[in-house]
Amino acid sequence: MYKLFGEPGWGSALIEAQLQWYQLPFEFESVGDLFRSHGARERLTRVNPLAQIPTLVMPDGQVITESAAITLYLADITKSDELVPAADSPERCAFLRWLVFLIANIYPTFTYKDDPSRFVTDKSAQEDFSKNVGQYRSRLWKIVEEAVQTEQFPTNRSFSALDIYLCVMTRWQPGRDWFAQHCPAVYNIARRVDGHPKLMACWQHNFPE
Ligand SMILES: N[C@@H](CCC(=O)N[C@@H](CS)C(=O)NCC(=O)O)C(=O)O
Incomplete structure (x- = not known):
């Protein structure tokens, strides 16, 4: 039995979706709000x-962290290429590139913007820092958008863990409305993955309407 430490809607959703996809038995341990609860x-x-x-x-009993490492490892142990293209697949190169980009x-x-006080002490500098990180993030998403539109991003051709990443990460700031307006190709993938029958239980747990 696997044990996934997480919080509904947070980054654990990336892995919960994959555990469900591969039908690996797991227990979910809700950790609480890491930003509000010292405990x-x-x-x-x-x-x-x-x-x-x-x-x-x-x-x-081994602990594994880092969602990309977990993504690759789960594909290894299940010997499946359903979510991670096989080493000799033509899509492997782009898959790795964009997984690591994300x-x-x-x-x-998010690490920097979720709690800027960890990096910048002055209050007004925190606001500026937070705004700039937000703008930088928008620029990064537009690079992904361009890659999806020009088919460098492999997800247009076949389903992979990248679709799961897009579905989950577009739920976070700046949120789905922003994506609909500024990154429509990414948004469309996310909407498609929202309705994937194999992932419904995971989405209901993490993003109940
Ligand atoms: N590189 C990590 C990033 C994980 C991460 O930043 N998770 C967020 C939640 S979505 C977190 O735990 N934040 C707590 C913190 O920043 O202290 C991964 O890909 O798994």
Whole structure:
């Protein structure tokens, strides 16, 4: 049995969707709001020193963090290429490029913007920092949009874990309305994945209407 430390709607949804997809048995442990509850952060630190979710404990007790590492590892152990294109697949190269783009460029904008006081002490500087990180994030999403429109992003051709990332991350700031207006191709993928029959239970848990 896997144990997924998470919080509905947060980054654990990326992994919950994949565990459900592969039908791997797991227990979900809600950690609480890491930004509001000191206790939540302290409890998670015992398993993941960075106190981030997703944090996954494997059936043999090993801990794995970092959603991209988990994504690749789950594909390895299930020996499935349904969510991660196989090493010799023509889509592998673009898959890896954009998976790492999402987690190495876009995901950290949340780390910085969700609580800027961790990085900038002065209150008014925090506001400026937060605004600039938000603008930078918009620029990053527009790069993804361009890649989807020009078919460099592999998701137009076949379903993969990238579709799950787009579906979940477009729920976060600046939110779906912004995507509908500024990144319509990304938005359309997210809407399509919202209705994927294999993922309905996960979306209901994480994003109840
Ligand atoms: N690189 C990590 C990022 C995970 C992450 O930033 N998760 C957020 C929740 S969506 C978090 O735990 N934030 C708490 C914090 O920033 O302290 C991954 O891809 O799993």
